[in-house]
Amino acid sequence: MRTREDILAEIAEVEANPPKGYASSVGRTHKLNKLFTELDRIEDEVQYNQDTHQQKLQFDDLEINIRITRKA
Numbered sequence: 001m002r003t004r005e006d007i008l009a010e011i012a013e014v015e016a017n018p019p020k021g022y023a024s025s026v027g028r029t030h031k032l033n034k035l036f037t038e039l040d041r042i043e044d045e046v047q048y049n050q051d052t053h054q055q056k057l058q059f060d061d062l063e064i065n066i067r068i069t070r071k072a
Contacts, residue, residue, distance in 0.1 A: 007038055014035070
């Protein structure tokens, strides 16, 4: 299984090499979208494998605390 660092390295490599034509531009965009989707999936797995996840959001004068706990 690929790690987050592997995917980030591949994204950096793809972004460092600009496309030379239309077809390679479309292929590059497709590859980047695929890599970003895979990265999102890995980050979601890591985030929800924890027993408790807490997030704080702030809108103007309101502060919202969200806590998600996994039941055994």
